[in-house]
Amino acid sequence: MYASVPMLAYGIKTYDFSIITIIIFSIFALYSGFFAALIWNDITDVDIDDIAHPDRPIPSGRITQRKFFGIALIFSATTFIFSYLVNFWCFMLVGAAALFVTFHNLYLKRKVKIPAYSEIFTPLQWIIVAVFGYLAIWTALPQSAEFIINMPIFENISTSIYEFQNMILLIVFIYFTDNAHDLAEGICDAEGDRKSGVRTYATSFGEKNAARISFAMFFLSGILGVILFIRTILTLVFLIPFILIWLYTFYQSYKLLKAKVSDMKKLGAVVGRKGIYLFK
Numbered sequence: 343m344y345a346s347v348p349m350l351a352y353g354i355k356t357y358d359f360s361i362i363t364i365i366i367f368s369i370f371a372l373y374s375g376f377f378a379a380l381i382w383n384d385i386t387d388v389d390i391d392d393i394a395h396p397d398r399p400i401p402s403g404r405i406t407q408r409k410f411f412g413i414a415l416i417f418s419a420t421t422f423i424f425s426y427l428v429n430f431w432c433f434m435l436v437g438a439a440a441l442f443v444t445f446h447n448l449y450l451k452r453k454v455k456i457p458a459y460s461e462i463f464t465p466l467q468w469i470i471v472a473v474f475g476y477l478a479i480w481t482a483l484p485q486s487a488e489f490i491i492n493m494p495i496f497e498n499i500s501t502s503i504y505e506f507q508n509m510i511l512l513i514v515f516i517y518f519t520d521n522a523h524d525l526a527e528g529i530c531d532a533e534g535d536r537k538s539g540v541r542t543y544a545t546s547f548g549e550k551n552a553a554r555i556s557f558a559m560f561f562l563s564g565i566l567g568v569i570l571f572i573r574t575i576l577t578l579v580f581l582i583p584f585i586l587i588w589l590y591t592f593y594q595s596y597k598l599l600k601a602k603v604s605d606m607k608k609l610g611a612v613v614g615r616k617g618i619y620l621f622k
Contacts, residue, residue, distance in 0.1 A: 345365055345368075345369050346475075347368075347471055347472055347474070347475025347476065347512070348364065348365045348368050348475040348476075348478050348479050349365065350475070350508075350512075350574055350575065350576070351475055351476045351478075351479040351480065351505065351508075351509070352365075352479045353575050354575055360482060361479075361482060364428055364478050364479065364482055365478075367424045367425075367427045367428045367478075368424075368428055368432075368474065368475060368478045370420065370424040371420075371421050371423075371424035371425040371427075371428060371432065371436070371474070372421075372471055372474060372475075374417045374418075374420035374421040374424065375417070375418075375421040375425075375436065375439075375470070377417045378414055378417035378418045378421055379443060379467055381410055381413060381414040381417065382414050382418075382443065382444075382447060383447060384398060384399060384400055384410065385400070385407055385410055385411060385414065386447040386448055387447070388400050388401065388407065389534070389537075389538055390531060390534035390535060390537075390538050390540065391534070392534070393533055393534035393537065394530060394531040394532075394533060394534040394535075395531075418440065421436055422436055422437070422440075425474070428474075428478045429477065429478065429481045429482075429496075429497045430495060430496050430497060431477045431481060431496055431497060431499070432474050432477055432478055434496075435470060435473060435474055435477065436470070436474070439467055439470045442466065442467065443467050446463060446464070446467075450463075451463070451464070451540050451541070452538060452539050452540055453539075454541065455541065456541060457541055457546035457547065458541055458542055458543045458546045458547070459541045460528075460535075460540050460541055460542050461521060461524050461525060461528055461542045461543050464521075464524060465516070465517045465520040465521045465524065466517075468516055468517075468520045469513045469516050469517055471516065472509060472512040472513045472516055473509070473513065476501075476505070476509045476512075477499070480499045480500055480501045480505075481497035481498065481499055481500075483500040483501065488501070488502040488503060489501050489502055489503055489506060507573075508570075508573055508574055511566065511569060511570055511573065512570060514566060515563060515566040515567060515570055518559045518562050518563045518566060519559075519560075519563040519566075519567075521556075521559050522556050522559035522560040522563055522595070523556075523591075523613065523614045523615075524614070525542075525543050525544070525552050525553075525555055525556035525559065526552075526553070526556050526595065526598060526609075526610045526611075526613035526614040527610060527611065527613075527614030527615075528542040528543060528544045528545075528552060528610070529544045529549045529552050529553060529556075529598070529606050529607060529609075529610030530607050530608075530610040530611040530614060531544075532544040532545055532549060532607070533607075543555055543556075549603055549606050549610075550603065550606075553595075553598050553599045553601075553606065553610075554599060556595055556598070556599075556613070557592075557595045557596065557598070557599045560588075560591060560592050560595045561592065563588070564585075564588040564592065567584050567585075567588065568581070568585075571584070591613070594609075594612065594613045595613055597609060597613075598610060598612075598613045
């Protein structure tokens with residue numbers, strides 16, 4: 343996934359050394375950021391995981407919070423270093439994302455009383471993958487495109503309206519695909535979230551309604567994936583596996599939708615885990 347976004351933005355062209363270097367640095371930055379985000383989430387949500395996921399690293403005692411904190415710092419530092427090597431836009435994007443994730447995880451998702459706040463805003467950290475990949479390439483393109491942004495300190499951005507629209511489409515696709523499996527996992531985590539005051543779709547509107555919304559998001563993500571295929575350089579090598587995985591996860595989501603409330607916690611964990619396959 344981390345190589346595919348900058349390659350999608352660049353298209354079918356000759357890949358010189360500078361473009362290959364940007365793609366490699368982007369992979370390292372995004373891969374490190376992915377693990378950093380997961381570990382920070384485990385650290386900040388340890389009270390929820392004590393109830394909903396006692397088998398995870400910290401609640402199970404396999405690792406201490408202090409050691410996990412050190413690992414998270416290493417991944418975070420790696421993310422910043424490689425994003426800076428890509429370009430200053432990506433470095434600032436990572437910085438903004440880190441600030442948002444910090445305040446969101448530590449404070450906002452437990453204090454903000456907007457219904458479903460946590461699951462509305464959590465996917466924003468993953469759309470960074472799309473924005474990062476496109477920004478990495480747009481600053482490396484010749485400055486003769488339809489759409490150019492010139493700013494002091496920052497590298498110039500060079501792209502077209504069509505490619506900008508493709509980036510927005512990919513952002514929307516990532517948002518709904520990630521949120522679809524997040525909602526299913528939120529059903530599994532509902533008991534812990536309620537005790538911690540976290541507003542998810544399940545804690546705000548009930549598990550059944552959360553399953554309905556998750557099902558709708560899985561359906562929408564399938565449509566968006568096909569539109570992405572039509573508009574971009576993606577081939578049948580993408581489309582065929584995507585449709586097969588989407589049909590499988592969509593069926594699992596349907597089973598969750600039809601399940602009894604007593605069975606939804608177990609099925610929510612399954613759908614949430616399998617939904618990650620579609621996201622990646």
